[in-house]
Amino acid sequence: MSLLSGKGYFMWKAINCNAGRPQEIAAAAYAADLGHVLIKIADGVLGYNQSVNVPAIVEALQAYGIEVWGWQYIYGQSPSVEAQVAIREILRTGVTGFVVNAEREFKAPGMATAAIAYMSALRSGVSDLPIALSTYRFPSLHPQFPYAAFLARCNLAMPQVYWLYSHDPVQQLTRSLAEYRRLTSLPIIPTGAAWKQNGWQSTPADCNAFLQAAQSAGLPAANFWSWDASQNLPTWDAIAAYDWPPEPAPLPPSPPEPEPEPVPVPVPPIVIPEEDMNIEQIKALQEEFPEAAIIININFSAEVSVPEPEPAPDPEPEPEPTPQPPAPSAYLVRVTADPRANARFTKANNAVGLPIMQIYPSDSSLTSQRIQFTVGDLLPVDPKGLRADGGEDYFKLTGKRGRDGETLYIRDDDCIKTW
Numbered sequence: 001m002s003l004l005s006g007k008g009y010f011m012w013k014a015i016n017c018n019a020g021r022p023q024e025i026a027a028a029a030y031a032a033d034l035g036h037v038l039i040k041i042a043d044g045v046l047g048y049n050q051s052v053n054v055p056a057i058v059e060a061l062q063a064y065g066i067e068v069w070g071w072q073y074i075y076g077q078s079p080s081v082e083a084q085v086a087i088r089e090i091l092r093t094g095v096t097g098f099v100v101n102a103e104r105e106f107k108a109p110g111m112a113t114a115a116i117a118y119m120s121a122l123r124s125g126v127s128d129l130p131i132a133l134s135t136y137r138f139p140s141l142h143p144q145f146p147y148a149a150f151l152a153r154c155n156l157a158m159p160q161v162y163w164l165y166s167h168d169p170v171q172q173l174t175r176s177l178a179e180y181r182r183l184t185s186l187p188i189i190p191t192g193a194a195w196k197q198n199g200w201q202s203t204p205a206d207c208n209a210f211l212q213a214a215q216s217a218g219l220p221a222a223n224f225w226s227w228d229a230s231q232n233l234p235t236w237d238a239i240a241a242y243d244w245p246p247e248p249a250p251l252p253p254s255p256p257e258p259e260p261e262p263v264p265v266p267v268p269p270i271v272i273p274e275e276d277m278n279i280e281q282i283k284a285l286q287e288e289f290p291e292a293a294i295i296i297n298i299n300f301s302a303e304v305s306v307p308e309p310e311p312a313p314d315p316e317p318e319p320e321p322t323p324q325p326p327a328p329s330a331y332l333v334r335v336t337a338d339p340r341a342n343a344r345f346t347k348a349n350n351a352v353g354l355p356i357m358q359i360y361p362s363d364s365s366l367t368s369q370r371i372q373f374t375v376g377d378l379l380p381v382d383p384k385g386l387r388a389d390g391g392e393d394y395f396k397l398t399g400k401r402g403r404d405g406e407t408l409y410i411r412d413d414d415c416i417k418t419w
Helices: 022-031 054-063 079-093 111-125 147-151 169-183 204-216 234-241 279-288
Strands: 006-011 036-043 067-073 098-101 131-136 156-160 191-193 221-225 270-273 294-297 332-335 340-342 344-349 355-359 372-374 378-380 393-401 407-411 415-417
Touching (some): 036 054, 036 221, 054 067, 067 079, 169 204, 204 234, 378 393
Parallel strands (some): 006 036, 006 221, 191 221
Antiparallel strands (some): 344 355
16 A cells, blocks of 8 residues: 655755745645655654644645655654644644654663554554654664564555665665565655765765666655755755656546436337227227227228428528637647746736736746746647737746746747647
């Protein structure tokens, strides 16, 4: 079972991710072609990221079709309370999955009991929610950790494949997968390293190799730690550019076709010649065949002349139908700009009333944060076009809006008309 696919990020301190602004976070995730985001919503017995509007972030990401899960670091000293805090924050924020982050505290003697208590309480409170375990990459190096106690009530395993102070992500992922597959048959979604620490820094080549190895291994998805640590590093653009689009959500099964209503078979009429007409016989036939019509065949000996009907006047000729323009959705443009075209919007008008166009969300934003269109995309537009400040022409998009409902445009030079 896995509702996650493609590329994703753990989000630790949301205030450090695009200043915690929901629409900017959603636009950045969409531009990076992310399939999922994992937001920290609890730490032990406390809620987390309370300084930002996590439900609004979740809603904004989901509006772009991005899966959003929550996560919690647990300590095991009050397992039932930690589980209740997790359940409360899951319901409050609207996340659709949950990651349990358990590490060194659970290597102490007797902590398997705390792990079982926490997982039992959590699962009873969110029985249908997918749950993953995020912990050490190599179980063989941490035999004291109660893997089985956690994984027995999980749907996914998320090993932390952090190649800290080295640059061998493929070798580490290969070993991690081999060790986890000896532990469990659950789907595995590894988490890679995308940050810098004490002079060491994960590189774009590291992240590309990690993603390629995860894809080649047939894994449904891969994550990185973390959004807040990576978004100002070269690793962010490398991960955004890597082609691993999320799988579309499966469509619900079609309802069964209704059984056709039986078509009644018409009963043929009973024809009686006039010379054989008998009241008693007719009554007997009516009783035996109540649904049949009884027709008396009368033979008229006299010829009856029926006048020919007057010919009807010729009808007025119907006017030729006026050709109708195709529906607005039929007006499509194909994106031709390389590498990508930016969405624009009208910021203001100049002195002669022509609109001034600006890149959306802003000209000063990082490229990865802008709404952009991939070469070859077909976009529905209004065919009228718009002449803007500077003499450039634009088409208004009819299938996409800005984060606050702004009307978006694509420059004529960035596309070709298809009509």
